[in-house]
Amino acid sequence: MEVFDAIQTMLAVRAYADRPIPPDTVQRIVEAGWLTGSSMNLQPWHFVVVQERETLRKLGALARSGPYTADAALAIVVAIDKESRFGVSDASRAIQSMMLAAWAEGVGSNWVGFHGLDAVKPLLGIPDSFDVFAIIPFGYPAQPVGKGKKKRKALGEVASGERFGTPFSG
């Protein structure tokens, strides 16, 4: 899938089909995060790739805003080095890369966070030097996914040409 098409069509998917994600697709999703650029190339992130059902269920129970993680084929828990200055920004870029790479292969996802994720640390053995930043559950959508217009503010409301307040008109 072309990059712009992926960005234009990607929707949050919170209900997953009972269907595994092929290993090479999982690999590309993980590599998409790994290969993402970061401030000063510090890569202040760690990705825990969870595919065992029992662990997915426990993640779903812990993630208040994402109980559907229990039904995902895959979840990637993203942790940030506490010492990193731009960890939130860097990890957000990596997450966007992973979600787009998945979407390009028909795999939906959603961002589950941001807070109350400390309980995930003992479950996955994440050391104290990291913060758990997000859980991203992935899976093929349970229902066909539409490609309709997204609910967004008008383009001219969020984009200006040359100066703030002059609506961008392309």
Add this chain to the structure above:
Amino acid sequence: MEVFDAIQTMLAVRAYADRPIPPDTVQRIVEAGWLTGSSMNLQPWHFVVVQERETLRKLGALARSGPYTADAALAIVVAIDKESRFGVSDASRAIQSMMLAAWAEGVGSNWVGFHGLDAVKPLLGIPDSFDVFAIIPFGYPAQPVGKGKKKRKALGEVASGERFGTPFSG
């Protein structure tokens, strides 16, 4: 360009050819930011799309870490609503989308930030209710861009399988 290919090959570009970016490409770059998902769909961002040389020069003079902005064909200044709780994360996702959308059409970019950008506000008329988060200069690369291996930590160092510390092996 395929999504994974874009993620895999995208490099920071800091030297730009003296060549304009076609309007439809500029439009897609801006739309890529606009269409990106955000926490609770709040879209707490504003994109100021700068193409006037004089303003690009002034941005280059203000951005300590990105003087090369002066030579870019385009710069997008990303501002965040100060009231937003997840603005840094949301805007980082939008920036990743814009950089990937540009790269897919042969346009390079780099992230210039993070701090000392307050002086940009009067230049672009950005109101006090926003923080200037980043300047992203865009342009066709001045030199051919390699597609070599990126400098990254080993995959197993930043990605674990099932539990932190068990290197992910695909």
